Amino acid sequence: MQIRLATRVSPLALWQARHVAGLILSHGSDREVVEVGIETTGDRVRDKPLGQIGGDGLFTREVQAAILDGRADAAVHSLKDLPTAPISGLCLAAVPKRGPTGDAFVSTRHTSLDKMPRGARVGTSSIRRKAQLLWRRPDLEIVDLRGNVDTRLRKLTDQGLDAIVLAEAGLVRLGLAARITEILDRAWMLPAVGQGAIGIEAATDLTEAGKEIAKIADASTHAQVLAERSFLANLGGGCLVPIGVDCVPVDDKRFTMRGVVLTPQGTERLEGSETGNLSDPEELGSRLARNLIAQGAAEILGL
Helix, strand or coil: CEEEEEEECCHHHHHHHHHHHHHHHHCCCCCEEEEEEECCHHHHCCCCCHHHHCCCCCCCHHHHHHHHCCCCCEEEEEHHHCCCCCCCCEEEEECCCCCCCCEEEECCCCCCHHHCCCCCEEEECCHHHHHHHHHHCCCCEEEECCCCHHHHHHHHHHCCCCEEEEEHHHHHHCCCHHHCCEECCCCCCCCCCCCCCEEEEEECCCCHHHHHHHCCCCHHHHHHHHHHHHHHHHHCCCCCCCEEEEEEECCCCEEEEEEEEECCCCCCEEEEEEEEECCCHHHHHHHHHHHHHHHCHHHHHCC
């Protein structure tokens, strides 16, 4: 018997699928775990900014479809790419222990973001990163940067950029941590919802394969991402909006979550924080969203 994992075929996506396969086997499964490679809309269209291609699900819809049509037992996602709107017939079956959650500044010219000259050119495909970078340094020129991790690192040189910003987790997972110049201070650069986490979706009516996958869940990570996704959902936002969030455990029962909402050009910024119980993460996310809505978040996001 097999467990079939649907995954994108980028190097990072394959690393994640193989990491999940290793976790499944380490939890005692005697099944063969195989990959079902899927090309998504986000993979096919690489010459346009993400916001111009379409809405949420650019890197997930086709992968999810593989479960629904029976080609796969589960789908492995970078959780920050997974929309918060539920898909009928699918559930978030497991979230393994989270990796690093920071945003990595990578440069061959400058030792830190703050030491770059005025007008420096910084590459990123993330609206969240762009807004926070411009809030911190409104003088920067932000250049849209698409492609997998290796492609973006190559474009740093090929396009003569001063720096690029990537997820710390992706660089670490691909053995490229040495390329990191600086981890941006999360006092002002808050991560994306689900950043550094891997989400495994399965059929809502868990099959035997789905039940084996559920064994690899990490309870603390799962609670954190449920809180973050609740925060995003209650703000009415999606993956392509300038929203950041950061969860920090207080003790084994509670954690504090900070959230930020910005205008796309970083000219306005609202921030709040709430502390809640791991046992009710979605209530915490909802409460933080209400905090920011009361400050005017809906108007900033144009909702």
